[in-house]
Amino acid sequence: MTGSRPLQTIMMALRCREKRLTCVGNITVSKVPESNMALSVLSIFLGLLLEVSTHGPTGIPRTTWKHQEVNLIQFTETGIFNYSILLLNEDTNVLYVGAREAIFELDMENISVKKNEVFWKVPEEKQTACVLKGKSRETECLNYIRVLQVLNDASLYVCGTYAFQPTCDYLSLQDFKLENKNEDGRGRCAFDPAQSFASVMVDGDLYSGTAFNFLGSEPIIHRSSPQMSLRTEYSISWLNEPSFVFADVIRESKNSPDGDDDKIYFFFTEVSVEYEFVGKLSIPRIARVCKGDLGGQRTLQKKWTSFLKAKLVCSMPELNFVFNVVHDVFILKTPDWKETVIYGVFTSQWGNIGLSAVCAYNMSTVDEVFSKGKYMQKASVEQSHTKWVRYNAMPPSPRPGACINNIDRLQNISDSLRLPDKTLQFIKDHPLMDDQVLPIGNGPKLIRRDVNYTQIVVDRVRALNNNVYDVIFTSTDKGVLQKAIIYDNEVHVVEEIQLFTNFEPIKTLLLSSRGKKWLYAGSDAGVVQSPTAFCEKYLSCADCILSRDPYCAWDSEDNSCVVQDHESRKSNLIQNLNGDANVCPRVKYVSSDDYQKIIVKPRNAAELQCQLKSNLAKVVWKLNGTVLSVEDSRYHLLRGDSLLILSVSEQDLGNYECWSEEQVKSSSFAQLVAGFVLSFDLNVPSTTSDPTSTATTTTTPLNPVIQTEGNANTAESTLTSTSPGSTTPTTLPSQTETKLTPTSSTTVQTLWTLPIPISDVPNLETKDPSTEYIKSNNSNALLLLFLLFFILFLALMAYNCYMQFLPPPCLKLRAALLGSNKKAKPEYMACEAGLIEPIVEKTVQIEAHNQNGAQQKGLRDTGYETEPDCSNGKIPTTKHLEEPQESKDKPFDVICESQPIEYADADAPC
Known part of the structure; x- marks a missing residue:
């Protein structure tokens, strides 16, 4: 695993757990108890946590705007919640909002202006059926809009959870009413409103990543098409408990010299199948399918023949810390698809570390992994554990998972139905790539501490110096929007804005691309419209320049900080993104x-x-x-x-x-x-x-x-x-x-x-x-917590040593510190103290009694099973019981009449 040495160390330690060995680095040293193994793994993880939290980067925003300090436009309706689906149509200047049991049409220049609305509620009988399945009538058994896509100029394609019976319909844009053409939404929409979901409409076909059953245990990537509907194979090697976050199309067929096909990319986090771990290890993935895929003729019928997936790597190289959960992805498209850049926000599955990262990937790197990378295959090893290893043999031809191109057409393979069974069987068994998609610069573009990112959008801005910069907008689970710029391989967080006053998570983020640019954020409570920059808030030239905002420039004539327009630029505008305020008049x-x-x-x-x-x-x-x-x-x-x-x-x-x-x-x-x-x-x-x-x-x-x-x-x-x-x-x-x-x-x-x-x-x-x-910075809190545990550990050790619960070396140390002359007891004293000491006491009593001329009495029963001496082991008779036996010196002879029973476990054989 690239850049994941601490994770590999933990995994190696856990593998040694089976043989009860202590692993230091790559060396096996000795056998240790099970409890010490757990402490070793815990100490490794706590050390990693303390290292990352203490030395991790911070990235403090230069300016913080509170909700009441900036001009924001809001939209909300009484009794409506979950405004989580946004669709922007810039041709008609309309923003469509999908909420719970409602769809709204808003003015994109001012979302407080509502143009149309339609309500889509669940009938009572379907709600009752949902409640009988164990779901909540007030929350889960309602209709949450999850699909809102433009089908054509006259209608939208909408789908909702519909009380755990996903249903799709068509929304007419002329009168803004549903056409009541209810279609089965399985494979197109999620059952559970809390389930992750991703979809994209491509040339009239809906591509969805969701669950196919009520329980959510059958994940699929599905294409709903009048011509040919396809889905993934139901196998954990294809999809293993995925959490879909994003889907989009890349038009790779445009001006393609080899006749390549368009590709649809899916981004999700799934449970790893190639790594062993104590629990479920999450892995961020990127998967792709070809738009022209028609499935196989005999193998993989109505299944994807072009499905491939690879691992997205996002890690801190200096600390070897891996971000293994992807939350959202934004694809910054360019006219040449090879120059397209993919941005994603990541966190760690071991929560409460408080680190979020933004990683960027070149689309050319992604294409290189899928078109030329090595495959992985299952391999059975000892103890019947199934692992995945690199497939080093030559794959069959045509290359499995590749789209049909001109070379295939020359071999009379015009579509996937003509692919040979050997290629189809190979892709069925080898959907995972061994090569990984590495980020640009082999590390994150941005890392923030004490922040959990939820959504991301990226804008490409041309500054006054004609250089192009990527401006990254990220939202958090506290209702905050942050803006950062990458300048000379250095990230500068320009500002952060409190979009929602109740600190609720931002569930969707949208950016307009034409005219005056706006940001749209949706949450459970409503939708907020925000400008991309607050240049007017900088009252001086110094603040305008020091903000290093590529949207802003200082107008020396009007003495104001204004939004610079590349199309109608003035000659008196001043901008310096390196932050040198000496350029000010x-x-x-x-x-x-x-x-x-x-x-x-x-x-x-x-x-x-x-x-x-x-x-x-x-x-x-x-x-x-x-x-x-x-x-x-x-x-x-x-x-x-x-x-x-x-x-x-x-x-x-x-x-x-x-x-x-x-x-x-x-x-x-x-x-x-x-x-x-x-x-x-x-x-x-x-x-x-x-x-x-x-x-x-x-x-x-x-x-x-x-x-x-x-x-x-x-x-x-x-x-x-x-x-x-x-x-x-x-x-x-x-x-x-x-x-x-x-x-x-x-x-x-x-x-x-x-x-x-x-x-x-x-x-x-x-x-x-x-x-x-x-x-907030939790570094000091974590350090104090670590010191507290260490002090408690020392106190526990001292207490056990003082109470003589620990071995002799500790008692010697105790004697040296306290000046005690007490010696350490032998190891057997604790377990046989009740046996040896009473014997000595009774022996002294017997000797004293014999000196007085009395008959020697037998010792008390020690708890061991004994029998009376009855004529060499014969069955005792009345004679033996009546006649007194001759006294013997055997230590275990007992006379019951002269010795009362002192212990509950003592037997009375006579």
């Missing part, structure tokens, strides 16, 4: 007269509020041009940015400045975010001398207007670009209207107006509880 400097005035009573506390716009920036506070140290007991940072002065004295008065310092590659950019003038209220005496008391402060806000350079009354802030050799940005003088003089190592520019309204600026440490989870 120079403006005037800010005056301290425009700072907010704060009046405080002596020796009272004062809070100076400041919020940074960038999550990647750090806050720097200055007093009269001197950087303040947060180590001073008088100053404290509140919520990461705001400054709290506990006891204001005369030396604390003056001009305070809140700077945002952001590192972009080798350069550091500092922006003045807020300024304050702190002074005493001398007219009102101090009410208390307690330095911890809270003082009453009065703030005089400033509301300057952004103006062009040349207006001397404009209040503006400065941005400082510090070279790598400089440690601190140039400070702003406290004198009014005094300009800074750049030094040889720093470049000073004024870029935007001060102050920025507090409500419009997000904090570095998220203030709002609704977005607190975005910044």
Whole structure:
């Protein structure tokens, strides 16, 4: 398994479990107990978990927009849930929404405008039948729309779960009504609304990946066609508990020199058949079938003759960690199908690690695996375990699983019905490829910690420098949309937006491709329409450039950040995706007269509020041009940015400045975010001398207007670009209207107006509880948990050692630590203590009795089965019982009358 060394180590350890061997690397060292084997596997997994969680990449978004901070358009209907199917028709500017028991037609420019609707409910008798099968009447026994495809210009093809009896129908677009041509939806639609499902309509034929039966135990890839319906073979080597996520067509027949066929690709996660593991090991797959497949003549009748599947590899090479569950796939198509790129979002099946990844694959690599790769075959090994190994022999001709091309047609093989049985039998037994589909760069494009990605779409954008960049939009299970750009093999997360206020998972994500681009997200509660960029939220040229958003550019004439249009570009637009804000025009400097005035009573506390716009920036506070140290007991940072002065004295008065310092590659950019003038209220005496008391402060806000350079009354802030050799940005003088003089190592520019309204600026440490989870980092929690288990383990060992439950070496250590003279007991003392010690005690009693001249009594019964001495083993008679027997020195002779029974297990033979 490529890039999965820890997984192979665990699997190797589990294989040694059968022979009870300890495996270190590739070496078998010794036999160990079963419990130690489990601890070894657990320690390997916990070590891997701690390593990935501690050293995994983070990828923090630069900007966080809360739901109320951006303009979003929403659509929801009372009593309707599960808006999980979206279909966009850009020719008619319509968005179709499939929900539970309803289908809506919305305006794609404003989805709050509803054009049409139709309801498709389940009859009462079918609901009753569903309930009798053990399903819920309120949830499962309803009709969840799962298929919504354009059949032609006049109708849509729709399918629903229909109370676990999947049914399909046609929706007329003229009057937006169902035609009531109910068709059996088995193989076209899922039974269970919770089951995974994928479908695509290609030239009037519906290709679906779903379950064929009520229990969901028979998965199939099915083509519903008036000419020839095909399906996969019912075999775990073809499909083994798959979870389908996506399906699409690649038009490989267009301008094909060898007469190749179009191919339909399916993406899913299934249980592995080629690897042994303690549980069900999930593997991400890509499978393909040919559009012109007609099945076999004798072998594989009405079955796919072109079905092949391969493994999708998405792993962290530096940590050898594998993401083995695919959640969604987006195919970024190009005119040349070989340049098409496949993007997928992955997580690990061992949940709660909190890592999500985005991997990209070239379609040419996929084609190489299927057309030239090696096959796998079943192989029986010892202990009757079935494994899959590489098939190294020459496969039959024509190549199994390949589409019909010109070479086959020259051999009089015009379709799959003419394929020889040897080829068909081979593909029936060898549907799995040994070669794997490796990602571009042999690793993920993007990795996020503490995020679970659910959906993905990708847009290709041409920037002002005429370079093309892929912008990745990913949604999470908390209702958040994230946007990232790949720039010079480096991923920059531009921003994240809280689309849904109730933190519910985003189940579908759609991107328009014409005109003004929009994003559409569907969840259980409704649909949200969002622009692809929020350029207008960046109020300065510095923020516009530092955002590194390829959609945005700074308009130097209008002094605004605008969405750049490639077709109608202006010459005055400024854009620099490397984040160098020195390209921004120079403006005037800010005056301290425009700072907010704060009046405080002596020796009272004062809070100076400041919020940074960038999550990647750090806050720097200055007093009269001197950087303040947060180590001073008088100053404290509140919520990461705001400054709290506990006891204001005369030396604390003056001009305070809140700077945002952001590192972009080798350069550091500092922006003045807020300024304050702190002074005493001398007219009102101090009410208390307690330095911890809270003082009453009065703030005089400033509301300057952004103006062009040349207006001397404009209040503006400065941005400082510090070279790598400089440690601190140039400070702003406290004198009014005094300009800074750049030094040889720093470049000073004024870029935007001060102050920025507090409500419009997000904090570095998220203030709002609704977005607190975005910044959460569970590395410290995992480390503390690991230390806690380790401490408990040591405590348990110490307790067992103290209680003498452990072997002699531990007791020797205990004696050395506690100074005890107690020696370790022999190994047999614990198991025979009740036997040996009483014997010694009774022997002493017998000797003492004999010295007094009394008759020697027999020892008590020790629990061993004994018999009285009755004349060499004869059956005892009354004579033997009446006549006293001669005393003997045998240790197990017992006289019952003289020895009472002391133990319940003692026998009385006499």
